[in-house]
Amino acid sequence: MGGQSGPTMDSGDFIDESDYKSSAQAVKSSKTIQGGSSSLSGSESGKMMVGNGGPDSYEVVFVKDNVSVHPTQNASERISGRLRLIKQGASLFMTWIPYTVKGGGRQGSSIMKSAEKDRNLYTIRAVSLAEMRSIRRHTPPFGLQYIIIVLTSGLAFPPLYFHTGGVREFLSTLRNHALLVRSNDDSNVYLVNDVQDPLQRSLTSLELTEVTPVAVVVEPPPIVTKKDETVQPVEESPASTSMQTSVYRQGPRREASREIINVLEKFSMVTKFARDTTAHLFGESRLLGNSEMDFDRGPMRLRNEGSVSKSTGELPPVDGAQEPVKDGKEAAAKDEGKDTKKAQDEESEKQKRIANEEASTNVGSFELVDGTKNDTPALVWGRARPPPLGHEEWVTFLDREGRVVDSKALKKRVFHGGVEPNLRPELWKFLLGHYKFDSTYAERNALVSSKREEYKVLQAQWKTVSEDQAKRFAKFRERKHRVEKDVIRTDRTIPFYEGDDNRNVELLRDILVTYSFYNFDLGYCQGMSDLLSPILYVMEDESEAFWCFAALMERMAPNFHRDQNGMQAQLSALSKLVQLLDTPLHDYFKQNECLNYFFCFRWILICFKREFDYNDVLRLWEVLWSHYLSEHFHLYMCVAILKRHRRKIMDEQMEFDTLLKFINELSGHIELESTLRDTEALCLFAGEKGAACIPPGTPPSLPVVEVDPFAVSLESSQNL
Amino acid sequence: MSARKRTLLKVIILGDSGVGKTSLMNQYVNKKFSNQYKATIGADFLTKEVQVEDRLVTMQIWDTAGQERFQSLGVAFYRGADCCVLVYDVNVMKSFDNLDNWREEFLIQASPSDPENFPFVVLGNKVDVDGGNSRVVSEKKAKAWCAAKGGIPYFETSAKEDFNVDAAFQCIAKNALKNETEEEIYLPDTIDVNASRVPKASGCEC
Ligand SMILES: Nc1nc2c(ncn2[C@@H]2O[C@H](COP(=O)(O)OP(=O)(O)O)[C@@H](O)[C@H]2O)c(=O)[nH]1
Ligand SMILES: [Mg+2]
Helix, strand or coil, rough: CCCHHHCCHHHHHCCCCHHHHHHHHHCCCCCCCCCCCCCCCCCCCCEEEEECCCCCCCCEEEEEEEEEEECCCCCHEEEEEEEEEEEEECCCEEEEEEEECCCCCCCCCCHHHHHHHHHHHHEEEEEEEHEEEEEEEEECCCEEEEEEEEEECCCCCCCECCCCCCCCHHHHHHHHCCCCEEECCCCCCEECCCCCHHHHHHHHHHHHHHHCCCCCCCCCCCCHHCCCCCCCCCCCCCCCCHHHHCCCCCCCCHHHHHHHHHHHHHHHHHHHHHHHHHHHHHHCHHHHHCCCCCHHHHHHHHHHHHHHHHHHCCCCHHHHHHCCHHHHHHHHHHHHHHHHHHHHHHHHHHHHHHHHHHCCCCHHHHHHHCHHHHHHHHHHCCCCCCCECHHHHHCCCCCCCCEEEEEEHHHHHHHHHEEEEEHHHHHHHHCCCCCCCCCCCCHHHHHHHHHHHHHHHHHHHHCCHHHHHHHCHHHHHHHHHHHHHHHHHCCCCHHHCCCCEEEEEEEEHHHHHHHHHCCCCCCEEEEECHHHHHHHHCCCCCCHHHHHHHHHHHHHHHCCCCHHHHHHHHHHHHHHHHHHHHHHHHHHHCCCCCCCCCCHHHHHHCCCCCCCCHHHHHHHHHHHCCCCCCCCHHHHHHHHHHHHCCHHHHHHHCHHHHHHHHHCCCCCCCCCCHHHHHHHHHHHHHHHHHHHHHHHHHCCCCCHCCCCHHHHHHHHHCCC | HHHHHEEEEEEEEEEECCCHHHHHHHHHCCCCCHHEEECCEEEEEEEEEEEEEEEEEEEEEEECCCCCCHHHHHHHHCCCCCCEEEEEECCCCHHHHHHHHHHHHHHHHHCCCHHHHCCCEEEEEEEHHHHCCCCCCCHHHHHHCCCCCCCCCCCECCCCCCCCCCHHHHHHHHHHHHHHEEEEEEEHHHHHHHHHHHEEEEECCC
């Protein structure tokens, strides 16, 4: 990380002498700058001038190499590139151009190809400073520094990670060319062109819009249009980091259009995340779009771009590219298929309404998500959430013998859409690991009957204990008594378990006592009845429920170990995640001696079973068990919920006791869909650094040695 | 802050799972009994304002998971306790036998400054069950145990019938307050808390 990452980073203002020097040096020593003109490299001022100083000339005022975007958690998908600030006339532009990898790598070619496309799509061709609303810097004590740039539209670019430091220099250079004001609410947020005086503000924006293309992403910035009309796509040009190719002119190409949609989804996800976090974390109503409601711009612009290419497969027409941004919405709707048009319109309406609300309130958008909970399911990161997986679609995942052909796709499907109730008995067996994904119909049928027999045997082990025998078998009596005490107070308000002499309550008892014989060392522990209850409810079959529960306990057993090591591991991973994803909150907990995170104990021990209503628990568990983005999605979810309430927690100066009370009382008041969305974004955002907070073997991971090779290959090829 | 400290009494309820800890607490604070309380996971507390002699105090009553397996959590919850309530079920011998363990565990984990004189109160709960016919621990036996432990106050209760619950908690409050006033001499603790809060309010987070 070099010298820049020291603790001084956070303490002082960023602008000082040494910053300047290193900034200049960064430019000077940057040998990798290439381009058509030799004058680009190594001008003695540390700046590069192109042209004759007239209106078309530009100069590079800042260069930083090894700045990367992390589209997914997957290490191989990190995209590195070069960040530059380019001055033209009175305007400053930022570009981030990913490097082109020559000759491929050791990875499979398809992975490489998609990475190339990502590379192309994440490219920041040129964004004017006038479009920037704020910059949040994040300089964690460990790990990489990054910045998140939030645009006036309310959108943001994905976090840009500075692998060799340089965030300070970047900011100090920016300050030299634009008005940068440190936010009062958070010293890590810098507001760009945030002029307090309204008159001055309008002047500034006038002045800036004059030189700024309205739709920067689609339209080439003015600097190079003249020089270069034929632009090579980045991925085809090994020397694509030159000025010329950094210019964005080409539309996404036909074959890439699908990936483009994907990436745009990713992008909008990350950007929503950035907006939410920035806004929510730092309570910046100013970040949430201005009164002109230009919140709509970003996503529409992106969608427009994607859909144009999708429908025509050609370069976006110049008109289209230059049409006023607010029309982008209509264009987007037009280009969508007819059947999705209505949804699009509704979505646009909703976006507009949200924008209105955001503009008129002072709360962060996390709270707003709460406020609009009635229609949240319509969106999963800018895209309609798929309906739950039903029978018809399910069979398409199977080959003729009944094997799941692409378990990863299945998991992804379940992660996003969940499962229809009548399909749950079948699907849950896969998710829980009772059925192997590559098993055939025949094998599963055989398994069901052999396991049914096995269960009978296990149950007989204690059912045949006579009263006389039980008198001399204290351990058995106690264990049974303990189970009985708990099943009679488990979910008795659910019709399935309601009323006196309920047969299902007896089944709960039988299964739990049988399990305590099956796994005698672990025995019964409080919390297990909570975990079993939904499983029995879904399976409606004693033996099946038992084996599914047993499969779940393969992962969850450490939660109930006497030494509490499983819980400790998760709580400490949670602590690290909060430190990574919300340092101020972490610091707050530290100051208030809350770092043991015991207030999240119940959440983790029984997977939020007590926090949501019954149906939401079923939905949530499917998501968690899909292990799609992370096996530890539940930990990210803890972070997401804590983040949502961070302001209240800190404003009210909650201490250990009040915090615990507050968290306990959130039960029944957590909106699931928006929480899942936040969690998804957090999880993607945290990427490898998040994964690094969670040591191998942390529950609910299977013990490392026991992972079967099939699961391993799944894990390692996992990406979006 | 010191005012709050003076009037907040922290009370911990311990005992085997199922003896009625959650029920007792809810009966006392909310005047409600329900068969539907779920098994406690982790910990929770309720607060209640009480008049003890001429003083109005806030009692913070902590209810924790009863299974021994979760005892390692205790440290976090027991610290700063002013009184510990030990509950057993008069119909379950084992729950009475375990009182010793609970008491010791508490003293280890809470590590009060004066363990010898730390106030405990013992409650024998569920005396209503079966008209007392299924009772296996006699009042005499319970009282003998309490006497042997240095004269611990003892109450027979029923959370279900709201029998003796108020009286028991009144005694708990009194004993907690006694402990509290004695501890107030060690004020530096309180002052520290105040001092460390000053920079926090100014929004410094480095
Ligand atoms: N008959 C009777 N049942 C009680 C009494 N107190 C609690 N219970 C029941 O005992 C069970 C366990 O009570 P709970 O308060 O949850 O025990 P905890 O595990 O110690 O918190 C529940 O079914 C209660 O309804 C009581 O005084 N009399
Ligand atoms: Mg309880």
